[in-house]
Amino acid sequence: MSHITTYATDLQLNPVKGSDRSKSDRSWQLFEEALKTVAEECGGYVSNTITNYYGHQRKCTFSLIVPQFRYGLGVDVDEETGEVSFVYDSYGVREEVIEGLKDRVMQAFTALAVGETLQDLNYEVEFEEQVREEEEGQRQVMVRGVM
Amino acid sequence: MAQKIEVEITSEGRLKMEFIGFAGDECYDEAERIEGMLAELGIRAKVLQTERKPGGQIEAELGIDDKDQASKIPTEE
Numbered sequence: 001m002s003h004i005t006t007y008a009t010d011l012q013l014n015p016v017k018g019s020d021r022s023k024s025d026r027s028w029q030l031f032e033e034a035l036k037t038v039a040e041e042c043g044g045y046v047s048n049t050i051t052n053y054y055g056h057q058r059k060c061t062f063s064l065i066v067p068q069f070r071y072g073l074g075v076d077v078d079e080e081t082g083e084v085s086f087v088y089d090s091y092g093v094r095e096e097v098i099e100g101l102k103d104r105v106m107q108a109f110t111a112l113a114v115g116e117t118l119q120d121l122n123y124e125v126e127f128e129e130q131v132r133e134e135e136e137g138q139r140q141v142m143v144r145g146v147m
Numbered sequence: 148m149a150q151k152i153e154v155e156i157t158s159e160g161r162l163k164m165e166f167i168g169f170a171g172d173e174c175y176d177e178a179e180r181i182e183g184m185l186a187e188l189g190i191r192a193k194v195l196q197t198e199r200k201p202g203g204q205i206e207a208e209l210g211i212d213d214k215d216q217a218s219k220i221p222t223e224e
Binding site: 145 | 157163191197198200205
């Protein structure tokens, strides 16, 4: 039998506080890798502070600073639960820019995790990114594994 | 026939996983394994829909042709 399954996904990194895991946990590393991928694509960088409209800085677990959102998209990860939340000052920035960045981070993370999983199962993996013009430039990532 | 898994990741965070060239229930076992490994990496995947491929398509993927099928059909001597 062969089949097709569609899934909804939800992100929660592995808890690191009070466990024998550390921030070198693979889920944390992959998440940072996803942020770096998006930063590179957008001509930005990854840091751990964001700025608000008044220029005040705030620390966070990770932040993504890109030209289209210079205040930065902050990410707080709860070390006890692994819960991921985004934090930012959206003043003067179109919400779709911020939502687009969040989606790209989640998509990059999922693609990296799927790719790594298939590799661990001994598949030969390749990635392909497609932008669908007919769906208002929606990006989709294909991960193919061949055994 | 190689076994393939094609995974489409949409910008809304949906995953569409297609299993190609798997015999029997192997693909369900593989899907379960992948779901478990993704959970270890922080992705909880909830099944929205599962679609079985039609028999003809599976046979084509597995490279079973009409001749092979004919040889499996018992004939009266």
